[in-house]
Amino acid sequence: MASISSLGIGSGLDLNGLLDQLYVAERSKLEPIGQQIESQQVKISAYGELKGALSAFHDATQALNENALYQSLSTSISGDAVQAAADGEASPGRYDVSVDTLATAGSIATQRVDGLDTVLTEADSELNLTFADAELNQRVTIEAGSTLQDVRDAINADPQAAVNASVINDGSGYRLALMSKQSGSDATLLATDFAEMASDATLTDVTIAQAGQNATFSVNGISIESATNQVDDAIQGVVLDLQSTGQSSLLVEEDTQPAREGIDSFITAYNELKSTAGRLTAFNGEEGQAGELIGDSTVRIIESRLRSDLGNELGGEEGYQRLDELGISLSVDGRLELDEQKLDAALAESPAAVGAFFLGADEADGLAGRLDATLSQLLDEDGALESAVSGAENRIESLGDRYQLMEQRIDTTIARYQTQFGQLDAMLAQMNQTSAYLTQQLGMLDAQMGGGMSGQ
Template sequence: MASISSLGIGSGLDLNGLLNQLNEAERGKLEPIKQQIETQQVKISAYGELKGALSGFQSANETLNDASLFQSLSASASGNAVQAAAGPEASPGQYAIEVEQLATAGSLATQRVNDLDTVLNDADATLDLTFTDDSLDHGVAIAADSTLEDVRDAINADSDAAVTASIVNDGEGYRLAVMSQETGEQAAVVDANFADLVTQTTLEDEAVLQDGQDAMLEVNGIAVSNASNQLDDAIQGVTLSLQGTGNSTLTVEQDAEAVQQAVVDFVETYNELKETADKLTAYNGEDGQAGDLIGDSAVRSIESRLRSDLASVVSVGDEHTMLADLGMTLRVDGTLELDEVKLETALAEGPGEVGAFFAGEAATDGMAGRLDTTLEQLLDTNGALEGAIGGAENRIDSLNDRYTRTEQSIDNTIARYQKQFGQLDGMLAQMNQTSAYLSQQLSSLPGQNGEGGGMF
């Protein structure tokens, strides 16, 4: 409310200050509504924090509900000759690998040129590159008056050349060196008509050729050759990367480490969820501070349903029926504790049984499947959490409407006060004028100022 500076001038009273005080007192009615709105906003933020922790646990649980996790294999190789990776089509087993030679790319270094600035040809020409596989043969266009660097650049700019060109200084001059882009005998460059292309200078020495070769190895005594040092089909489902000559023993086995890490993530994200819920519902008696969701029914419902699923018995599989069989137990405070040694033992003895416990035979059979159903319901738009958020948002809308109505009522009340104060100011001003007039008239009556003809 804007103050009226002229209010009270007529009466001499501080009616403007009084009106401002009344306005502040009336607007105090808005503070409880503001506080209630802030409380609901804090709740929505807290629900969002809880939702984030719940989604994190859902992601970790979905990993355990994927049956392929328990069928994944890992490949490890001894020695430095081979590195390997197992794919979904691999089978457990052990393989003796002997790498006899690595695949190399063929290369050709041309005759020597004394000076890089020497012009090689006086007319347009073609540098013919010849390969073991004649389907790769290609001619590179060389412009007239090209230097060795110009020839190099022309080769590298030709996407069909199948070689990479560079210049090598052998201590006595410069050579154009071309190397096949692919390894193996068939992709090797074996000749170039460089000497025929050069017309303006005398070449020295001879071209230097290094043959390309295929990789040669034995897998369990079976000879294998390959144009590349990466073999995708020598062992079904296994990719071999040859690193050097020598012997290696390759072992393909169940990837227990991936499963164990998934279980660790499951436990950690559940505990983070529990700690978040505890923080939001805690009460600190020392300082009287209460969590933002203390006593909230949605949080209690979420905790109750998850605890019920975790403590339940799974009927799929013969070996493991409860989390405790895999080293996971619920502590008194509601968090999970993991015995990693017990989990490792269970995975070593029967990874399939561990998979059956978590993933089951169908998507909802195992422990993870059961939890996944619960989590989807909790996070659904019609679930307890979204319902609580929606309820808080509706309360904010209602409180905002109430705030607006109250504010309008206050404005109307102050406007009424202002009108009444204006009337009062006018009335008092008129009374003051009347009083002044009467005082003046009385003072002018005979005998009021000590003058006149008296007896003395």
């Protein structure tokens, strides 16, 4: 509000100062509304913090609802003959692997050509590639005027040619080297008609061929043959990568570490949620400070539903039925406490039984599935948390309307005061003028009366 500098000139009163004081007094009526708006904004921020902690617990809960978590296997190997990896279909056990030969790819080096610029074909022709497995046989089109490098490029550009081609200098000339893309005896390249195709060039020496071979090895004394060194069907659920000839022992064991880490994350996430809720609803009597959500019903609803899910039995007939049977219990302050030895013993005895407790028969009716359903409802757009945020936003909007209306009323009131003060200033100015006139007239009258008396 801008002060009117002319106020008070006529009366001599500090009407501008008085009007400013009235303006401040009227504006103070807005403070309670502003404080309420700020309170609701703080609540929305607190709800966001609570939602973050709730979402983190939801993520940890969903991780416990994964079947693979309780079927993890680890492999340990002694010896350099093989490397291995196991999946959920593998069976724990010891496997002795003896590698006799590794799978290799066959190759052929063609007859020697004197120079790289030697033209091999004057007309379009074909290079026939013949394999041990006739299904791999292929004819590669070679254009007229092709050199050895052109033949190489044509072979490599043909997606159906089951070889990789290169040019090798053997010290006396150049050869086309063809290596089978696949290892094993069936993928061996037996022959080419390179000499017939390159009939326009002078070729020397002979074709050099090296046959491909299968890998031969044994697992626990059982002989196995494979066209490749990566074998995924010798031991169910185990991929063997043959590295060298020799002996290796493979030990496949149940790995409880992923399940243990998942449960630890679950406990940590819940306790952090509990700490966040506790801080937001706490009251510090010594400092007189209250949490942003103290007494908030939404927090009570969330805590009550989660406490119910965590504390109730599953209701099954077999296996674990309560968290405390796994060494996880609710403490007096509502946090989860862990008996590490009890949990480790349960995982060591039967990871599947621990998994059944969290997963349930159909990955929906275990503890993790039950919590997942509850948390999904709480975090849903129509859930308790979003409803609370929407309620706070609606109150802010309503309070904003009240604030605006109150400002308009204050401006109207101050405008009325200003008009009245202007009228008062004018009236007092007129009264001052009248008073001065009367004082002047009375002075003159007094002077006249005094002069007359002295003449007598």
